[in-house]
Amino acid sequence: MKIKAQFGMVMNLDKCIGCHTCSVTCSNTWTNRPGTEYMYWNNVETKPGMGYPKRWEDNDERKGGWHVKNGKLELKAGGKVSKLLNIFYNKDLVEIDEYYEPWTYDYENLINSPEKEHQPVARPKSQLTGEYMDITWGPNWEDDLAGVHETGHHDPNMKNLDEQIKFEFEETFMMYLPRICEHCQNPSCVSSCPSGAMYKREEDGIVLVDQESCRSWRFCMTGCPYKKVYFNWKTHKAEKCTFCFPRIENGEPTICSETCVGRLRYIGIVLYDADKVLEAASVEDEKDLYEAQLGTFLDPYDPEIQKEAVKQGIPEDWIEAAQRSPVYRLAVEQKIALPLHPEYRTMPMVWYIPPLSPFMNALGGQVDSLSPEVIFPTINQFRIPIDYLASLFTAGDTKVIKRVLQKLVAMRTYMRAKELNKPFDKKILEEAGMTDDIAEEMYQLSAIAKYDDRYVIPKSHREDSGDMFSHQGNAGYDFMEACRSCMGGGAAADPLEYYESGFWRELDETSPKGV
Template sequence: MRVMAQLGMVMNLDKCIGCHTCSVTCKQAWTNRSGVEYVWFNNVETRPGQGYPRRYSDQETWKGGWVRTARGRLRLRAGGRFKKLLSIFANPVLPNIRDYYEPWTYDYETLTDAPLGDDFPVAQPKSLISGQPMAVEWSANWDDDLGGAPEHGPRDPIVERIRTESEDKVRFEYERAFMFFLPRICEHCLNPSCVASCPSGAMYKRAEDGIVLVDQDQCRGWRMCVTGCPYKKVYFNHRTGKAEKCTFCYPRVEVGLPTVCSETCVGRLRYIGLFLYDADRVTEAASVENEHDLYPAQLELLLDPHDPQVIAAARRSGIAEDWISAAQHSPVYKLAKQYRVALPLHPEFRTMPMVWYIPPLSPVVDRLTETGHDGEDAGNLFGAIDALRIPIEYLAELFTAGDPEPVRTVLQKLAAMRSYMRDVTLERPRDESIATAVGMTGGEIVEMYRLLAIAKYEQRYVIPTAYSGEARELEELGCSLDVDGGPGMVAGSGPFGEASGRPLPVSVETFHALRHRQTSEELADPGEPGARINLLNWDGKGRPAGLFPPRRTASEPESGTADPTADPRPDTPMAKDRP
């Protein structure tokens, strides 16, 4: 047994409202550059829908992931090493920019420059790829909220597959339609086919936390990773000629902060934590014969962090104590393995993805109530699960390679939780038979409810820092004045006043600033050095308390920084330097 640690994420789809805040903040943080205009490390897809890029999950076309050969071995679907090198001069299955979308901007200048005329000037869309005027016909979210579903919906590969079984399961008429949202990031797989596809060896899985990254200095732009990834989450920067992908926000995660997408999720539906897994058995688990066994095999890989044998093996592998402890408190381990309500996305690609999803329980209570039933009665709920608006078959194609049984079990657990918690809330005697019907105990159900419904920041994100084991080596923090309240404790401030001493790493400064903002009860006190006002909350009018430091009294000597509220003095050197 070779124990390795893996950062994982769980998303609770019941809470996703499709607001795209995760996508937008991620884009602002990571891909707001030229060459990656079309790149969405995080995107939110409406299901049923084609996804981004179009029909990416159809591996007959895109050849991503692994296949099991007749001899029981794993082979890259796009071909082995020799085939890769032979097709290196023109990758035969690379998506075209039109399979994503042609990024564009608008010709805003004509709005102000247009000569006086009878017509209103219009800002024409202009392609960011060719610079020419273009007709906007597709984008990353063209079929958002089922927009154009009668036309685009039937092209969803999953819809195509389950329609061959039953025409009735998926309908796009308004009255019978269903939809839910699927936020997607890189899966940071245990058996990543993008890494295996990279001819240069530039892609790698970090040994410490399992994050899959691209070494930008070693990438030569052969583009095999784009084909290799079945989730199409490796993108090609067409300006730099290098591959780029979701980094699991490693600069944030290393200092214990959640990813940008998780931090900004308004539904608080994302959970981040550690898995401990047995690296020696990954290939074996990924090559089980029956696709339906892939999900159980993946669960088998995840080790119980409370098991003394596992702990001993983890220590032998050099995993630090605080990482083991973080694995024991990991929300993702609880949801995926202990309660078994989180499922992997498309396990049939055999990459062992590490972003898990709690499938959505459709608005079932209201529906039952409408038909005159007790909508929160466990028996009624269990009975209704097969008649849910979102067909189980659809969810099964997404999460369990088409096996409906695990999905049904998860939905029953979620239904049981509602029913059981109703008795708790109404202070009625708890009906333990509801819990046992889904193989759980009442205590477990309450714990799961707390994690899913009311878990705080610290319970949703249990992220061990990269450095605690090496704290002594963290030279920037190594300051003898680090006592509580001492100058060394304040970010950005050294022993000789503000900004003196060695510069702080940005990550450390951000960490302190964010923690301060999240944990302090009142507005930042401007008298306190290092405190900040969040300008994003300021509407630009008036002057909120704490925006400026307090006025100095006349008796106090003038210091170097001018009081911004005072009259501007054009003769000071600072004012001269300004344009």
């Protein structure tokens, strides 16, 4: 048994209002540099919709993740030999236009324009070519179902749905899906990187790109089935969500979580058996992957596990944090959080509590007096089709989704009865496999959890790290600190200049990166 600690996140989708605050604060923190304009390490998609980049979920075409071939787990885009043979041209690469062509506006025209009959206009200008362009696609182009009557048909999750689901106004449904890097237990991006520049941190499972070793081979972008590894077209290096490791190491939540208006994010660690991951990711039936992944997690309350974990060097405060972990509770104990697209076989570590709304409407506002016979069949008539949720979170297994929704409904009904002193039919809880205590606990954690309950983040043990100097540059974006013009003050250098390689510099002679 090889015990590893791993950070995970749970998002409670019922609470997401699609405000994009997470995306904005993430962008301000990490991707406000040239070459990263188009990157959204955190983005919020409206589902149904094509997503970002377009049709990222269609991994029959995009070739992200793993598949089982002759009983063996193999990268969908091809193994090591095939990668080296195709290194000169990656035929499965998603081009920047599938995200969008980044643009800015010709603001100067607003000031310099001569007097005219009409107001001057700031025309959009491509940041790739500097030329005027027509905007035909952009980030969140499909926000709040905009144009879904056209784009919705391209949502790969609609493939499994019957024709009955139409995009007609009366039948429309939607939900928000905030996405970050999954920091998978079995990351296919790391496995796709020929240079070994991508790695998983031994201590906390965070997946990072070593900016110094990245050689621009681009296979990670194809390898990631969530399309969460981005290509900086200025520096020619891969970049991705860092799980805000500088904050996490200091016991603070990621910036997307910290600023989440709906307080829907939870961060904690789980202990898992690394020796079990390959086997779990290789199970034949896609629908078994969810259970298989649950099977890799270890019980932090088990004294045997604790003893072994200490022996293997997991700090004791981390074991304690694993016990208090909201991720462990929601995913393993309460089983109401589910992994996103487990069928990609990467064992993702950002899990989701599926959305229930609009629950009241489905029951016609008579929730107080309802019996389980009425409530649970109603789940099938929820606005968001069960099949759709199953396609997102359980590789199409509707049984699991129904069980989760049933629990959420039972918890709500129970709490409503309790708060209003109404009679409550205990059968509702029993049928969902719950007790009063569990319902209460679920309510505490999913509805009113405070900051310290939502984020149980043990600090990293930096005192244990040996030669910090040798790690310099490994973790990613230290060059951001040196970007004088990004930080205000100092000489106003062109930020573009900084990202040129250290040689053949065209703009100034200050010390290049790396020296």
